[in-house]
Amino acid sequence: MSTSVSAPPPVNESATARPAYTFPASPAAATDLATLFAQVSEAAALPRVEAKSFPAGVYTHPDFLDFETGAVFRKEWISLAHISQFPKQGDYLRVDLCGEPLIVTKGKDDRLRVLSRVCRHRGMDLMPEGGNHAPQGNQRVILCPYHLWSYDLNGKMVGAPEMQEAEGFDRSEICLHEFRSEIWEGFLFVNLDGKAAPLAESYGRLRDEFLKGWKMEEAVLVWDQHWDCAFNWKILLENFMEAYHHLGAHRKTLEPFLPAKGCWTEAEDPAFSAMHLPLRADLVETIRETGDAGTTMTPFPGLTPEEYLEWWVFLGFPNFLLFTAPDRVYWYRLIPTGPGTCSLTTTMLVHPDTVAREDYDELYEKEVAAAINFHLEDMEVCAATQNGMRSSAYQQGRLSHLEEPIWHFQRYLAKKIKESAL
Secondary structure, eight states, rough: OEEEOOOOOOOOOOGGGSSSSSSSOTTTTSSSSHHHHHHHHHHHHOOOGGGGGGOOOHHHHHHHHHHIIIIITTTTTEEEEEEOOSEEEEEEEEEEEEEEEEEEETTTSOOEEEEEOOOTTTOSSSOOOSSSSSEEOOSSSEETTOOOOEETTBBBBOOOOOOSSTTOOOGGGGGGEEEEEEEEEEEEEEETTSSOHHHHHHHHHHHHIIIIOOOOOEEEEEEEEEEEESSSSSHHHHHHOGGGGGGGGTTTTTTTTTGGGGGGEEOOOOEEEEEEEEHHHHHHHHHHHOOOOOOOOOOOOOGGGGGEEEEEEEEEEEEEEEEEEETEEEEEEEEEEEETEEEEEEHHEHHHHHTTTTTTHHHHHHHHHHHHHHHHHHHHHHHHHHHHHHHHOOOOOOOOOOGGGHHHHHHHHHHHHHHOOO
C-alpha cells in the first residue's frame, strides 16, 4: 500500500513573541560557502563531549545544497528501493534524485536496473512529474509521449517512428543510459558517478556485526508513504538518529517503551552510525524470563533472544536510514529537493511469515496507524526546527550524549568538504 502525505507547514512565531530589538533580515544568506565549510569543520573537530549543532546556513543556503549534490549525492551510494517492490518482470519505480530523473526497472532477464528517464531523441523526461504516469507500476515498454520513441525495460530502443530518412540512424545502437547500481541486503542502491567503492567494502561491518540476523533480502516491503517535507534533509536525518527527542516529541508513543535515558551509541565508524534503543527495564525482564519477543508481528527468525531486548537506529552514510525492531524494519528514502525541502518515503518491511498470518490484515492496520502517528510527531518538530533555522536569533547549541550520532554525521560531512577541496 502506498500513500502520499504533505508534512505540516513550518511553525510561525507570533510577532509579540519577538524581542523589541531588530535582528538582521537574512543571516543565512549573508554567510558565504567558505565560512560555512569552516564552521562545519570546526564543529566536527570538537571532541564528542564538547559537540555542538551546525550553523543555520547548512540547512538554508542554496550553495551548501549544491555542494552536497555534487560531493555527496552524485558520488555516494544512495538507496532507492527494496527488491520486494519488484516481484514481476515489467515492474518499475520512478525516482528523482537531485535533478536526475531515474526509473528502476525489472527486465525480462529478472535483473533490476537504474535507467535514466531522459529520452535519447530530444531529451524529454519519459515520465515527467505531474504526467499520466504512476510513480510505481508494471508495463512492457517505456514510451516517450513526445514523439513515441520507445524502449524496453532493459533500456534498449524498440521503436522510433518516421526515422527512416535519418541517414545512419540505427536504433539497435540506442539505449537509455544505465547508472551503476548494486543490491545490498535486499536494498537497491545507485551511484550516479559510477566511481564509489563496492558497498560490501563500506558497509561490510554494518552487515556482519549488526544487521545479518534480519536477512532483509528475504523481507517484504508491506507499507510505504510519501511525504513532501518543508525542511532540509539533514533536519530529518539528525532527528532520526538521536533518541533524545523521545523525551519530548515521542513522550506518548516511543518514550514509554524505548526510554531515551537508556540509549547509547556504538563507537564511531567511517561508514555508518548505530544507536542502541533498549526496551524499558520491565519489558527486558519479561523477555528474558519467557524467551518470547513480546512483539505484535512475527520476529525475524535469524535473531537471537538477546536481540529481542532492544531496537536500533542505523545511518549508513550519507542517508541510508534504518529503524529496526525484532519484528519489523523501517527504511527511509530521503532525498533533498531544495535548501529547505526534501522528499521522504517511509516504509515498513516484515518477515514473510507475518504476511501469511490469519490476523495479518488486522495487524497491518494497527501497525501502519502507529507508524503514521509517530511519523507525524517527527514531521511537526522537523518543520518547526527548519523555521528556527531562518531566525536571526539562532545560535549553535550544545549536543547531549544522546545525540552522538549527529556528531558522527558532522564528521562524515566535514570529510566530504575536505575531499572536495583536494
